[in-house]
Amino acid sequence: MPATNSPSKFPTEDLLEINDIQGNSLAGFNKDFQMLLFLKIHDRSIAKAWIRNIIPRIATVAEVLMFNNLFRALRNRQGADPQGLSATWINIAFTYAGIQKLVPAKDAEGFDPSDPFRLGMPTRSALIGDPIDPTAIGHPDRWVVGGTDASKYPDLVLIIASDDPAHLNAEVTRIKSSITAPASSQGATDGLEIIFEQPGATRPDLPGHEHFGFKDGISQPGVRGRISKTAKDFFSARFIDPNAPAAARFAKPGQPLIWPGQFVLGYKMQRNDDPIRPQRPLKLSPSWTKNGSFLVLRRLLQDVPAFWNFMEQTAAKLSQQPGFATITPEILAAKFVGRWKSGAPLMRTPIADRPDLAKDSLANNHFAYGADTQKLPLIPIDGYPGDNFPPADSTTFGSGCPFAAHIRKVNPRDLGTDVGSASDTLTRLILRRGIPFGSPLVDPLQPTAVELAEERGLLFISYQTSIENQFEFVAQDWANSELNPPIGGGHDPIIGQNQEQGNDRTRIFDLMGTDGSIETIEIPIDWVIPTGGGYFFSPSISALNTVFGG
Numbered sequence: 001m002p003a004t005n006s007p008s009k010f011p012t013e014d015l016l017e018i019n020d021i022q023g024n025s026l027a028g029f030n031k032d033f034q035m036l037l038f039l040k041i042h043d044r045s046i047a048k049a050w051i052r053n054i055i056p057r058i059a060t061v062a063e064v065l066m067f068n069n070l071f072r073a074l075r076n077r078q079g080a081d082p083q084g085l086s087a088t089w090i091n092i093a094f095t096y097a098g099i100q101k102l103v104p105a106k107d108a109e110g111f112d113p114s115d116p117f118r119l120g121m122p123t124r125s126a127l128i129g130d131p132i133d134p135t136a137i138g139h140p141d142r143w144v145v146g147g148t149d150a151s152k153y154p155d156l157v158l159i160i161a162s163d164d165p166a167h168l169n170a171e172v173t174r175i176k177s178s179i180t181a182p183a184s185s186q187g188a189t190d191g192l193e194i195i196f197e198q199p200g201a202t203r204p205d206l207p208g209h210e211h212f213g214f215k216d217g218i219s220q221p222g223v224r225g226r227i228s229k230t231a232k233d234f235f236s237a238r239f240i241d242p243n244a245p246a247a248a249r250f251a252k253p254g255q256p257l258i259w260p261g262q263f264v265l266g267y268k269m270q271r272n273d274d275p276i277r278p279q280r281p282l283k284l285s286p287s288w289t290k291n292g293s294f295l296v297l298r299r300l301l302q303d304v305p306a307f308w309n310f311m312e313q314t315a316a317k318l319s320q321q322p323g324f325a326t327i328t329p330e331i332l333a334a335k336f337v338g339r340w341k342s343g344a345p346l347m348r349t350p351i352a353d354r355p356d357l358a359k360d361s362l363a364n365n366h367f368a369y370g371a372d373t374q375k376l377p378l379i380p381i382d383g384y385p386g387d388n389f390p391p392a393d394s395t396t397f398g399s400g401c402p403f404a405a406h407i408r409k410v411n412p413r414d415l416g417t418d419v420g421s422a423s424d425t426l427t428r429l430i431l432r433r434g435i436p437f438g439s440p441l442v443d444p445l446q447p448t449a450v451e452l453a454e455e456r457g458l459l460f461i462s463y464q465t466s467i468e469n470q471f472e473f474v475a476q477d478w479a480n481s482e483l484n485p486p487i488g489g490g491h492d493p494i495i496g497q498n499q500e501q502g503n504d505r506t507r508i509f510d511l512m513g514t515d516g517s518i519e520t521i522e523i524p525i526d527w528v529i530p531t532g533g534g535y536f537f538s539p540s541i542s543a544l545n546t547v548f549g550g
Contacts, residue, residue, distance in 0.1 A: 010248050011276060014260055014267045016061070016225040016235055017291055020540045021264055023064030024091045024159060024433055025293045025463040026223055026235065030068060031089070031161035032207070033168045034435050036297075036459065037175065038145050038154035038196040041101045046191030048102065050178060051092075052549035059089035060541060065227065065235075088162035088171050092544070093295045093536035096120060098155030103286075103547050110286035116467040117294055117535045122148050128472055129480040129497030130530050131505065137301070138529045145196040145299065146534035154195060157297065157536055159461075165201075196532075198299065200435035200459045210436055211302045211456050212333070212494075212527075213444075215343030215358060219365050219411060221258040221429045222251030225267070235260075239362060241377035249275050253376050253387065254365030256426055263431050265465050266290035272424040282465060288547050291540035296430075296471045298460040299437075299532035300495075305452070307527045308333075308444040314521060323513020335511060336493040338405030345407075347392035348373065350400040357389045367392035368414040369401065370422075399512045403489025409478050410492065417485040418477070430470050433461040457528070467535055482508060490520070495528050 016026070023029065041047045067087050074082035096118045100108045111118045122140040131138040140147035146154060158175065162168035179192045203209055210216045222236035239252040251257050259278045261269035266289075268278035284290050311329035318324040318332070330353075334340045340349070342358035347367040349357055358364050366387065367373050373391030378384070393400065401408055411429070414422045438456025441447050464470040478484055479492035480499045491498065491507035498505040507523040539548060 011278065013224045013226050013234065015229065016227055016260060018061040018065065018227050020291045020542050021061045022091045022538050022541070023059040023061050023089060025061070025264060025431060025538060026260070027061045027064035027068060028431070028433055029064065029089055029161040031163055032202045033163070033165045034159065034161040034200040035168060035172050036198040036200065037158040037160070037172070037194055039156050039158065039179070040193045040195050041098060041155040042193060043191045044101055048549050050192060051544060053178065054090065054092070055541065055544050055549055057090050058092060058541060058544065064089065086163040086167060088160070088167045090171070091159045091538065092156060093538040094156045095154060095534055095536055097153065099537065101155060107286045107288070107547065112285070116472060117537060121146060121533055121535050124472065128475045129499050137531065138526065143530070143532040145532040147532065152195060154534060157534070198437060198459065200437045203436055203440050205440055209341070210458055211304050211438070211440060212307055213341050214337050214339060215341065216434065217432060218343050219407065220255070220431065222255045223260050223263060224257045225260045239378050239381070241379055244377050246376050253362055254367060258426055258429055262427065262429065262465055262470070263463050264291060264293050270427045272420055272427050275423050275426055288539070288543040292543060293463040293538045294465060294467050295536040295538045296462045296464070296467060297533045297536060298530055299457065300460055301455060301457040301529040301531050303527045303529070304441050304444045304456065305447050306525060310523070312445065318519060321519065323515035323517040324519065335402050335405060336509065338401050338407035346401040346405070348389055350396060354389065360387065360389070363387040363389050368394070369408065369412065370394055370414045398489065399514070402509070402511055403487045404492060404509050406492050406494040409485065409496065410474050412485040415485060428470055428474055430462040430464045433463065435459050463538070493523055497526060
């Protein structure tokens, strides 16, 4: 981790209890192979005994951070992923129904009755834009897990992740053997029951890319906080020269520093009117929720052939009109996302993809929408030639990156929004830990019957301390809105859903041509469809010991 100085004018950052926080939240597992096991509790005492036995195998932030730093250091030195360095980790999280079965009633009642976590995802499904037609695939009546069917509603989820598929399978087998099987064919069970299994894996052909073909997970906030009592031992590595004013706000160019209370309970939180000074932590209710996070999980199908067929047909029509003569399916898709397939941002390379820019982690997220990219002084970094890519040009208005492009909808960055200044945008950020599932298509425009028979999509996982003010706000108020954030431009064409909730779920997307003309594109179907999920709470290690397993 690079060393840096912390001028006295900078705020003192929280000391994070990294041995008490589950690892996938702040640190991120970043594993190529995962398995999600959804369980139902049938016997409280047996479930508690099982939890006590699995606690020593729950990975903490300290363990994950140590491994990730070692892996990164070796990769940087060797120029490739280090061979033979592997770890397998487990994390656990509970629905409110699961908490009710395990903890004293007075503790379960400590959660706000109006909180989305307590109400559950199926109850909030229509609010976040999911179909209300019970016959629609995306309606919670038809979800494969976590929907309205009580038999498919989990009490807890296990996230098992590994660098090695054989190690993952061995760990999953070990966990399954520790869970009591059904006792009779009539459905009576002892202890715990696995009600759904969901594997996930990075694409072997395009690691780090989702099934539409775009690099995912580039824009993650930096988490403020220290991992030891040493004043400069920061959780998020700092790359900006500490004498530069931007060092107080960013861990590296384009990565804002966010107070940890936005992601883990018990720590200082982000202010909506100041990007640097924090506000007090949220009140803990129940008290044992400290060092815990709320986990949002969505099983999202991706209709890849429909997505690329739409790009082909729409680009062909647009190319016949003034201002869109050079449009191609790849350019149109990039306009919808806000980045090229490689991950290079349109704001810095609006005409053509730049894979070299995409690979530069100190440049690929360094842009704004309302201001030109400013060159930032960095600490000395061996071998780094500097950010010499074209800067973002704020005068492009919506011609560079459309107003409703996915990355602009969910993170307006330096722009004021319907809820206030750009500082408020920072309070909406979440930590995303998603991973694809299913095999990639060889040719999305000519899929085989075998390929079409297999489901593929994204396991969306996010961590936050307010499901309502972070995940749900971004989905409902921004991604699903034609008007917000402030300039309009249509719905988020990737994850947005039409909130009018009629039988016609058509979305719209405004695209600006090279001559300044605007074409409003109608999107008649959803390409991303919810088929399961839930709102979970990921407790601390100490809470697992004293409350859940105690």
